[in-house]
Amino acid sequence: MPEDRAPATPVAAAPQSPARAPAPDRPRSFQDVILRLQDFWAGQGCAILQPYDMEVGAGTFHPATTLRALGPRPWAAAYVQPSRRPTDGRYGDNPNRLQHYYQFQVLLKPSPPDLQDLYLASLGAIGLDPARHDIRFVEDDWESPTLGAWGLGWEVWCDGMEVSQFTYFQQVGGHDCRPVPGELTYGLERLAMYVLGADHVMAMPFNDPAAPVPLTYGDVFRQAEAEYSRHNFDAADTARLLRHFEDAEAECRALLDAPETDPRTGRRIVMAHPAYDQCIKASHLFNLLDARGVISVTERQAYIGRVRALARACADAFLRTEAGGFGGPDAPPA
Amino acid sequence: MPDLLIELLSEEIPARMQARAAEDLRRLVTDGLVEAGLPYAHAQAFATPRRLALAVEGLAPRSRPRREERRGPSTTAPEAAIQGFLRATGLTLDRLERRADRKGETFFAVLEHPGREAPEIVAEVLERAIRTFPWPRSMRWGTGDLRWVRPLHSILCLLSDEGGAQVVPLSVDGLAAGATTRGHRVHAPAPFAVSGFEDYERRLGQARVVLRPAERAARIRHDAAQLAFARGLEVVEDEPLLAEIAGLVEWPVTLMGPVEEDFLHLPPEVLQTSMREHQKFLSLRNPATGRIEGFVTVANLEAADGGAAILAGNRRVLRARLSDAAFFWDNDLRTARAGMAEWREGLRAVTFHNRLGSQRDRVGRIAALAREIAPAVGADPDLAAQAAEVAKLDLRSQMVGEFPELQGRMGRHYARAAGLPEAVAAAAEEHYAPLGPSDTVPTAPVSVAVALADRIDTLAGFWAIDEKPTGSRDPFALRRAALGVIRLVLANGLRLPLAPVLAAHGPRLGAAGEAFDAAARADLLAFLHDRLKVHLRERGIPHDVIDACLATPGADDLARLVRRAEALAAVLSAPEGADLVRLYKRAANILEQAEAQDGVEYSFGADPKWADHESERILFAALDAAEPAVRSALEAEDFAGATAALARLRGPLDGFFEAVQVNTDNAVIRRNRLNLLSRIRALALGLADLGRIEGGRSESGQAA
Known part of the structure; x- marks a missing residue:
């Protein structure tokens, strides 16, 4: 591509x-x-x-x-x-x-x-x-x-x-x-x-x-704008959002933990992008929860930390892909 | 003698870093030159948003040859040590000197450093300066490894004398030094060569760059004043803002606009803050009404349309900003006129500290405390408590939410709008003062009561939960709170013993208050005394004088403590005072040694009938006169009088020590003399513990 x-x-x-x-x-x-x-x-x-x-x-x-x-x-x-x-x-x-x-x-x-x-x-x-x-x-x-x-x-x-x-x-x-x-x-x-x-x-x-x-x-x-304002501030179901957040986090981890070699093709395929999609999801879900006012000041830092951990893990994974320079002339040590 | 010109052209340097960076460049380069043996006559550095420049005049053309001697190992040292020395010096064994001394023979290396030409040294020094430049934060860019505050685009480095100018050969990460620079980004972007500093500054001027920050600021100040004057307005002084603006433009073009009719009703501080914080506009005031009626913005451009588009854009942005401010103001006024109940309730939702409750809890404590101390500050207790209840409400207002720096000032407006008494409204603003050490201290009794209660509650609370300042860490600004208490008390001459106030406040702190026990309170008082020492030292009263006074009872009454210290310091600053201390210490030391030796305390029973020498009788007589004088002066809190009366013992005491030996063989006479000295000690201790005055004030201060 x-x-x-x-x-x-x-x-x-x-x-x-x-x-x-x-x-x-x-x-x-x-x-x-x-x-x-x-x-x-x-x-x-x-x-x-x-x-x-x-x-x-x-x-x-x-x-x-x-x-x-x-x-x-x-x-x-x-x-x-x-x-x-x-x-x-x-x-x-x-x-x-x-x-x-x-x-x-x-x-x-x-x-x-x-x-x-x-x-x-x-x-x-x-x-x-x-x-x-x-x-x-x-x-x-x-x-x-x-x-x-x-x-x-x-x-x-x-x-x-x-x-x-x-x-x-x-x-x-x-x-x-x-x-x-x-x-x-x-x-x-x-x-x-x-x-x-x-x-x-x-x-x-x-x-x-x-x-x-x-x-x-x-x-x-x-x-x-009117519809989403109502949704963001009052209607979004916080219990479900919380669950989605946990799911996205778990899915991100699972994708990154998968072996680098794809059993179907036998090729080395690190799933940095699909994992990063889950990181993006978690980030947006956090923003929604924040708008719903269910995240306290102390929890806030913890949530941000969890998203950051995902972002870091995705960045690590990307650097192990070809697009991230893996195996290239200037590749960082694997 | 050549001159040196350096310019480092980069992308925009943050305004707040420019002055410091210019100074750092001057220091790094000139220190490096001097260190390398290249003295200079004069150096000056400048900064614009895009460049740092340094002009060094009268540089030596080359460094002097230098001879260096290095001491090496002993000639009998192991081979490895000798080889190491040879490597370090770059010499061979036959070039080393052998010198004999008492311990044997030692190798010496004599190194002749020839003089070096200025360009070589300048290149070396400048490269090091660039690579080690102490930016608060620096970055990389593109594919390079060099760090600078923002991408560095060119280096100009020129040595010039009567014979002409030469580029100093130098290259940092592929950036080669040259003789060219560029002017204003829009007006004169093409590179041009310069031949020296004067030429550089002149050509920059032609290329629409004012090199000197002070000149840019002066132009802005002048042009703004002219524009304002033409409209019958004056510029509201704001030097920090002016300096910041001067760091945002290379070619200041001043434009003036009006504050539109719709916003003139806003309080001046709201207009000024909004314009300064969001837009970096200077405010223009109508001297007749005090209203803010205009603004000055400074563009970095001489636009073809005379700045019409720029001014129109700025007015548009300002309109949006002030619409926000007006929206907040109108909403807030509605809440204020309705009695501010919404804000009062809102303070419950704001945590002050998780162990010290909400802001609402805190306000309750401050109100109780303000009521309690009101009589001591001459305030009506009900008014003081009411003012404390109101003082923090503006923290919930929309305006203070947007501009936290307006806390208090908005409180005053809103309290007035709520129809509260003027003393209450004033306290809403004034209780935040004093903030800095040079801030004015409020004097209105209600304001003073709230200001004190606010700070005492803060201190007591954090002492109760053991969150005291340590070293440079003082996240809750407790040192400032303590200094505030001190200045409020002293400036208003308040007689307010703090120990009972602190003791009564503990129970108000709820669960946390249990830990605010006698030990914690004593520790807090000691902290206040420490801050007092710092405060008074700045006013010329030495810390040992305070220490001496702290030993007297009632030291929690800070106003009395300070008057005592001032009186004592005044006496001690004269030679007679030092002498008094010396004599007192001598007396006290003799007593202490005797008491330690004999295991008794000499306290009373001195009798003139055992006086063996005329000097003793004189001292008895002097004491008989001094005692009532000192005591009655102390009772009247006439510390100067008490100190003066005590000082009258100096001559007799001196004569006594000259004439007699206290520790004589005659036990009766000895005891009598010790008892006599104890009368002096007891008398002095009523004033201060002179033993804590540091020695060395008199050469015989150590005498015993």
Whole structure:
């Protein structure tokens, strides 16, 4: 599969330079912002992936970031990832808060020397010309206790508003990242609202306002936001969620404990990805339990620790796969 | 004499690290140069968001040749030792010197280090500085192993003299030093070469980079004041914020905007905090009304449209932020006007400490304590208790949830909104003070009562559960709480013996209170005394003076203790005072030795009729005069008077020691003299234990 055939050379070594000139006009809709970002990063040689088909809290959880940040093989991918933060649900009423929202995620490994310039050019591509807008890199170190990951970087401000996170990953799943990936995360709703001049997320045009069926963000999501808010805060069955959490944890462990050699094919197949799916599940179930208010302050740390243990174990397993560099020229000692 | 210019250009350095990093670069490089034998005349370092720069003037062109002698093993040492020395020195056996001394013959190596050229030394020193740079947190990037605060992009390293400039050959992890740098990221991204520091700073200026942080801050300060003045406003001073902003921009462009009509009703501190914390805006105040009516934001760009888009964006973001703040404020006011019952109940849900109950439990204790100590601070007990009940309620407000630093200040607003007495509202804010050692101390009696009760409860609680500070660990800020008690008591001159207050508070602590026994209370009091010593030492009163006073009864009355110590310190700072201590110690030592030797305590029975020498009779007379004077002064708590009266014994006592031998063969006279000295000791002890004053104040202080 293409995922396993990462480019042989880092994207930075042969970027399509110079970065494409920004489009003269501004995006007209939410999806226009997404399409332009995809187009821009495709132009920089990134694989444009599709969202991961599971519930995650942030684009970082996509295995194309979490797992691919590890190991010696170069990587270059960009994708939109729907993300869920159950506690942020406001029934669709709040102008800025959503329990389901989109992130645009870019991961380049190794981080190219001109990553800041590329990022600025990407803002130009969505109508934010750095010669007209005040772009600032403000210290913000990133840490994910559930992924056992951290990095240094900035939150990027555009005219006083935070529009992206920019991080040089140092560790994921407890492993040093070598080479170091550069990660960009664009908060799409906020960014698009700014570019489009929308005051309420639900009022933002989703498709072209001149289309035969013009749809706003609210037309697409308001109904679901209300339903999920009720679900997250009151309706989700906590006993069942707890059980699912335990199941996901056990399944993750079981997959990782399976012998590396597949009895059916006789091949060495470490199941890092299926195990990591269970880790993602556990993480989302924890978020739901948290929104339901059934996790006390002291329990909280324990749950986070359990998810982190899974993430670490999955990272260990990934490094024993071919995609993680196992058996390759730069392979770490097995 | 060449000059040296170094610039390390990187991606954005966190603002809070820049000043320290510039200083570290200066120190690491100049120390390294000096160590390698390359002195210099002057060095100055600078930081911008993207660069650290160092200019060294008057550097020696080369280091002086140096001769080094190393002592080796004895000539009779085992072969291995001699071989080791040869390896360490890089010499052969025939190049070693043999020198004889009393113990025999020893090898010496004489090493001639030739002088080295400056570029070689600079390259070595700079590479080491880069590789060992003490960033609080550093990172790797790309495929490299080098660590820097963020990716390092270029190294400029230039030695220049009248003959021109030369690049110092240097390469760190594939990054070769050169003579070029780059200007502002947007305005002047192309590389350009420089020939020396002056040229560097000038060209940077042309490339829209102000190198000096102080100059960036000054520009912002000046431009902000000008903009504000034009609108009849003034900039609310905030130096830390100004310094932070100066660390976020290489080319500060100041833009002003209004606080929109919808938000002008918000309390000034809310506007200011929201704008500072979220947006790093300076606040503009209307001097006539005290209202915050505008803001200044500092962009890093001279935009073609004059900053219109930037300002519009910032206004938009601010509107969203202030809408949130206004939403919190309106909700909070509704709760406050309804009597704040919701918040009172909410405090039950907040754990203060799992062994000390909820915030609600704690508020109950503080209220009881405030009521108890109210009379001693001159407050109405009911008001004090009511204020304590209200003081923590704003912790449940939405505004304080968003901006914890507004605790207390919001409490005051909400207490007023609830229609509570002004003294109660004031206490909601003032009881948090003093925070730092230089913070003002509240003086309004109700505020003082709550402030004291708050801190005493905290201290008693953590002492009860044995969570005392250890070493540098003080997670509950108990040292600060203790200093708060001390400053509240002293600044208000409160007569508040703490021992009974602490004893009465134990039962309020519930199950935990059982462990707050006499020993724990004594330990807490000792802790307070320790903090008092630190506090008074800063005010010039030596710790041994406090120790001397602590030995007197009633030391839990801190105000009295300090007045006693101050009076004593004043006397002791004069030579006569030191002399008094010396004489007292001599008397006390003689007594103690005699008592140890004889197994009795000499306490009374001194009789002038056994006085054998005129000096004794003078001392008797002086004591007869001093005793009532000291005692009545002590009763009146006139510690200066008591000390002065005691000091009048100095001459007679001195004369006594000059003239007579206490331990004479005549047992009757000896006992009489010892009893006489014991009268002096007893009298002095009423004031302080002068024996605890440290010796060395007088060269004969050790005399016995």
